Amino acid sequence: MTTTTRPVPALREPVAGADWPALTEELNAHGCALTPRLLTPAQCRALAALYEETGRFRATVDLARYRFGSGEYRYFAHPLPEPLRALREAFYPHLLTVARDWAAKLGRPAPWPDTLAQWLDMCRAAGQDRPTPILLRYGPGDWNALHRDLYGDLVFPLQVVIGLDEPGRDYTGGEFLLVEQRPRAQSRGTSTLLPQGHGLVFTTRDRPVRSARGWSTAPVRHGVSTVRSGTRRTLGLVFHDAA
Template sequence: MTTAVETPATFEDRVAATDWAAVKQETDAHGCAPTGPLLTPDECREITAMYEDDQRFRATVDMARHRFGSGEYRYFRYPFPEPLQWLREALYPRLLPIARDWAARLTRPAPWPDTLAEWLDQCHEAGQTRPTGILLRYREDDWNALHRDLYGDLVFPLQVVIGLDVPGADYEGGEFLLVEQRPRAQSRGTSRTLRQGHGLVFTTRDRPVRSARGWSAAPVRHGVSAVRSGLRHTLGLVFHDAA
């Protein structure tokens, strides 16, 4: 039986097993990149089942009501369930070099310290105290409008979404969408199908792209295409808290 001490190391090992050099290369080129498996099928089902437990969440958002699309999502409250907390802590230092490299290319400040705990302390000191872990649920014909998850002045430039259901079996459609507004050019779209238990790293706000004058920031928004049938759940890991 796995002990409480060994379990976090298991999540760290899963995160470490991803080819992070390849993630950096693909994120640099396209604004998003898949990871290896981060959750087992059983863990995916356990997290999905949390959706009905009101005590775990601080807020529920009806997307149609706010004209965000159609569907529903819920923000976890602190403390997070252990898999979410461990994954965020293990993913943050892997994403940090990409974040700092992008900031250097765009000649922006890079305020992110070496650990997630230190970064969240900075968020809280700035008044961003509300947790931003998200569990999303889409039924048939639901979709998510293109948007960016900023929440305040302090922003970590990358986030991760994890598929919790099996595409093609539990649901059809519902592709993850990324649309990039390129400098003095037409927008470019990317779509991804989320494998169960696998993550997708993607840019929160913008990313550096080469231009005639060096590097420019290309604004990026993300969303979800319409679910044609079935039920689709995803877990969103954002690395800054909300004001």
């Protein structure tokens, strides 16, 4: 990282200082929750600039090639940049509380241990050893189809995307989309503009919703609406690695 990045301990502070009871309430109600600012504009620019350092990445995906939409993203290789490691480690214990609560409501196992390091060790033991944090880049006309980020049998039920550009100034359009299939009802959509430096926590695959019989599973997919102008770049933090 460049000298514009704050020391790693300081990167953890905004995550730890967020109002997690309020964020959890938002997650339970809507399947996603917008965090306070986590990164300064300088930090966002420094992270976005990593996209050109191709040696940091293990793979580049052209969305149009695979008919996933239009645009491009890159998966980081090991070793991850320290800011990414710090952010994932800072988020994990807070998201773990939600993950275990959701598993209990749905009567599912909760295999996630107390630390991210232990969880990633479990992923590696299951053959999921490729890192999944990504940088995404969209230009005018680009978009991302609705999908789920599932890379193997072991899945962490929440993930985070952080906006690296300022909507309305650096780009227009490009809303983050979340579509939830409600039990015995029509799908419900949520759109969110990501302020620069803020994160959006959202469900990876599904989540519990109240029903007449207690708790039911609501499948969820996410994507990005069409970027109308400018460049939209984001950092994606997935908490399980890929097979």
